[in-house]
Amino acid sequence: MCGIVGYLGSKNAAGIIVDGLAKLEYRGYDSAGIAVNTGTELEIRKFKGRLAVLADDLEKNNIIGNVGIGHTRWATHGEPSDVNSHPHFNKDKTLAVVHNGIIENYLELREQLESEGIEFKSKTDTEVVAHLLDKYYEGNLLDAVYKTIGDLKGAYALGIVSAEHNDELIAVRKDSPLIAGVGEGEAFIASDIPALLKYTRDVIYLDNDEVVHIKGGNLKVYDSQRNPVDKKINHVDWDVEAAEKGGYSCFMEKEIFEQPEGIKSTLERRLNEEGRIVLDDINLDKEYLESVNKIYIVACGTAYNAGVLGKTAMQRMMGIPVTVDIASEFRYNENFVDDKSLVILVSQSGETADTLAVLRDSKEKGARILAVTNVVGSSIAREADDVFYTWAGPEIAVASTKAYTTQIVSLYMIALNCALEMGNIDDKYYFDMIEKMKEIPAKIQEVINNKDSIEHIADDIVKKEHAFFLGRGIDYSLAMEGSLKLKEISYIHAEAFAAGELKHGTIALIEEGTPVISIATQQSMFDKMVSNMEEVRARGAYVVAISQSHNKEVEKVSNKVIYIPDSEDLLSPIIAVVPMQLLALMVSTKRGLDVDKPRNLAKSVTVE
Ligand code: F6R
Numbered sequence: 001m002c003g004i005v006g007y008l009g010s011k012n013a014a015g016i017i018v019d020g021l022a023k024l025e026y027r028g029y030d031s032a033g034i035a036v037n038t039g040t041e042l043e044i045r046k047f048k049g050r051l052a053v054l055a056d057d058l059e060k061n062n063i064i065g066n067v068g069i070g071h072t073r074w075a076t077h078g079e080p081s082d083v084n085s086h087p088h089f090n091k092d093k094t095l096a097v098v099h100n101g102i103i104e105n106y107l108e109l110r111e112q113l114e115s116e117g118i119e120f121k122s123k124t125d126t127e128v129v130a131h132l133l134d135k136y137y138e139g140n141l142l143d144a145v146y147k148t149i150g151d152l153k154g155a156y157a158l159g160i161v162s163a164e165h166n167d168e169l170i171a172v173r174k175d176s177p178l179i180a181g182v183g184e185g186e187a188f189i190a191s192d193i194p195a196l197l198k199y200t201r202d203v204i205y206l207d208n209d210e211v212v213h214i215k216g217g218n219l220k221v222y223d224s225q226r227n228p229v230d231k232k233i234n235h236v237d238w239d240v241e242a243a244e245k246g247g248y249s250c251f252m253e254k255e256i257f258e259q260p261e262g263i264k265s266t267l268e269r270r271l272n273e274e275g276r277i278v279l280d281d282i283n284l285d286k287e288y289l290e291s292v293n294k295i296y297i298v299a300c301g302t303a304y305n306a307g308v309l310g311k312t313a314m315q316r317m318m319g320i321p322v323t324v325d326i327a328s329e330f331r332y333n334e335n336f337v338d339d340k341s342l343v344i345l346v347s348q349s350g351e352t353a354d355t356l357a358v359l360r361d362s363k364e365k366g367a368r369i370l371a372v373t374n375v376v377g378s379s380i381a382r383e384a385d386d387v388f389y390t391w392a393g394p395e396i397a398v399a400s401t402k403a404y405t406t407q408i409v410s411l412y413m414i415a416l417n418c419a420l421e422m423g424n425i426d427d428k429y430y431f432d433m434i435e436k437m438k439e440i441p442a443k444i445q446e447v448i449n450n451k452d453s454i455e456h457i458a459d460d461i462v463k464k465e466h467a468f469f470l471g472r473g474i475d476y477s478l479a480m481e482g483s484l485k486l487k488e489i490s491y492i493h494a495e496a497f498a499a500g501e502l503k504h505g506t507i508a509l510i511e512e513g514t515p516v517i518s519i520a521t522q523q524s525m526f527d528k529m530v531s532n533m534e535e536v537r538a539r540g541a542y543v544v545a546i547s548q549s550h551n552k553e554v555e556k557v558s559n560k561v562i563y564i565p566d567s568e569d570l571l572s573p574i575i576a577v578v579p580m581q582l583l584a585l586m587v588s589t590k591r592g593l594d595v596d597k598p599r600n601l602a603k604s605v606t607v608e
Helices: 013-027 051-060 106-115 127-136 141-151 251-257 259-268 286-291 301-318 353-364 379-383 402-421 427-449 452-461 474-490 499-504 523-538 552-557 572-590
Strands: 003-008 031-037 042-048 067-073 095-103 154-162 168-174 179-183 186-190 202-205 210-215 218-222 294-299 322-326 341-347 368-373 386-389 466-471 493-498 515-520 542-548 560-564
Touching: 003 013, 003 095, 003 154, 003 168, 013 031, 013 051, 013 067, 013 186, 031 051, 031 095, 031 154, 042 051, 042 095, 067 095, 067 154, 067 168, 095 127, 106 127, 127 141, 127 154, 141 154, 141 168, 141 210, 168 186, 179 218, 186 210, 251 259, 251 572, 259 402, 259 427, 286 402, 294 301, 294 353, 301 322, 301 341, 301 402, 301 474, 341 353, 341 402, 353 368, 353 379, 368 379, 368 402, 386 402, 402 427, 402 572, 427 572, 452 560, 452 572, 466 474, 466 499, 466 523, 474 493, 474 515, 474 572, 493 499, 499 523, 515 523, 515 572, 523 542, 523 552, 542 552, 542 572, 560 572
Parallel strands: 294 322, 294 341, 341 368, 368 386, 466 493, 466 515, 515 542, 542 560
Antiparallel strands: 003 067, 003 186, 031 042, 031 067, 095 154, 154 168, 168 210, 179 186, 179 202, 210 218
C-alpha cells in the first residue's frame, strides 16, 4: 500500500511531490511526509494524518529544493504517528528513504544494526533501510543502494535521496508497484500513473529488481546485477479529467455514475462490426480450451464477488465446472493447479499482493494465466499470459464500483466466447446475450436517474448498527457485494446471508427494525426469496426489496422496494448492484464520513 512520489529537475520539488501524493492518497492516508534536498541538507517534514496536514505546513513554510521524495502511508509496522511516518533517515539525516511494501527480515536486520550501536526512532520496518544505506555509504549512493538491497527480503518500492548529492535520486522496485516518468530535463518516480499525469505522460514501467538511477537530467535503469536495461518509454493517453472529481461530491459518486460509460467501453473495445467478441490477442481457441482440465477464478474482495458471477456464467454457458477462490486462501490451500489449468485472475489495480502471488505460483506450476484487470501496465497485466482489460477508466475511490460491473461484463464476454468456441451455445444465444449486455448501460442509467427514491431508505438505515443482505444463487453473491459496500464506507456492521441458510441459525439475529436488504432478481428463485422475506418481516425486520419492476409481489413482504429494469437473470446483478452502491454512498455521506477514504483501508492492497 502507501504511495511514493519522487522528483528531480529544475522546478521546486515539494509542490510537485505533494501534487502527486494527492493522486495517490487512495493507497493510504494515515500520514504523509517529504524529504527535499535544499542544497545544503535534507529537510524532512512528516505528520500523522491526511496529506492536507503536510500540505498546510508547506504552505506556511515551503521547502526550497529541486530533488525530493514523498510518501503517503498505510501503516503496516508501527501505528500511524509522526515518527513512524516516512521518509525515514539515518542518524545524521543525510540519507532519506520512502518505502511501499514490507521488509520481511527487518527484525533480524534491526537486531544486527542495534548490536552495531544504531538507535532506532520508529517502529517501522523501513527504518532499517535508512541505516543500512548509511552503513554501506562510502561516497557513491548507487553502490550503497545495491549493497542495501542485497540484505533485504520482502517486497519494496523505495525512493532514496541524499544530502550530499543534490542531483541524484534513486528508486528500486521489488514486488511493489513503481513507475518512472520522464520530462524535459526532469524525471519522476511514482507508485502509480495519476501522480505524474499533470507533469508528464511518458512513463517507464519498471520490472522487479530494477533500480532507477536519476542523475542530473539523465535516467538510467539497471537490473539486479547492475547491468543497464534498455527500457521502453510508454506514452499514456489517459484523460487527466478522468482522474479528477469533475463536480461530483466524491470519487465514489462519480465512479457509480460512470458505470454506463464504463460498461459501454468494456463492450466496445472487444466487439467488431458484426457484433462479435474479438479476443484475437487472447489464447482461448477451441484446441486450447479442449486441453484445459480446470478453470480457476481467483481474486480478492469486490473482484472476488465479480468472480463468483463469472463462475456462474461460465458454468452455465460452457457446461463445465469452474471454481472461484479468494486469493489469500487459494495460495495456501491444496489447489491442484497444473499445466492443464486456466487461471483467471480478476483485479482492478493489477497489484493486489495475494492475487499476484497466485499468478506467480500458478505460472510456476505451468498454468496459463488470463488477467482481467483495469490498470494497463500493472504487475498482473504484465506477468499474465493474456490480458482482458476492463477499460473502466481510473478508479480512485477505495470502494470499488465501476471496476466491479465492468469485471462482470468482461467475465461474461470471456464466457460467451469460450462457450461458442466449444460449441456449447449457438449463435442465437451468443448474439442475444450480447444485445442484452448492450442494453445494460441504459438500464443502469435508469437506476441512477431514480436515485432519489433510495434517499429515504438511507435515512431509515443511517442510525442502525447492523444490516443484513439476503439473496439466493447469484443474488447471494450480489448480497456479498452489497454488504461489503455498506460496511466498508459506512462502518455499519453488514453481513450477507444465503437466504436458504437463514433458518439454520442466522434468523436469531433478526429483531425489531433490523434492516434486511433482500435481493430477488432471479425469476427461478423468486417465490422462495419472497418466503424468506416474509419470514424476516414476521420477526420485525425492516425489509428493503430489490427486484425487477414486474415483480410487484415483493411489495406485500417488504417495507420499501427498489425496482430495477427487467433483464435476463444472469445480467440482473450488474444492474441490481447499483442501488446498493448508491445506498452505501448515501448512508456514509449522511453519517458525515469520508466516503472515498474509509478508515483502515487503502485502494491497492500490495501487502499480504
Ligand atoms: C472493495 C474493494 C476491495 C478490492 C480488493 C481487490 O470495495 O475495492 O475489496 O476489490 O482489495 O482489489 P483489486 O481488484 O485491485 O485486486
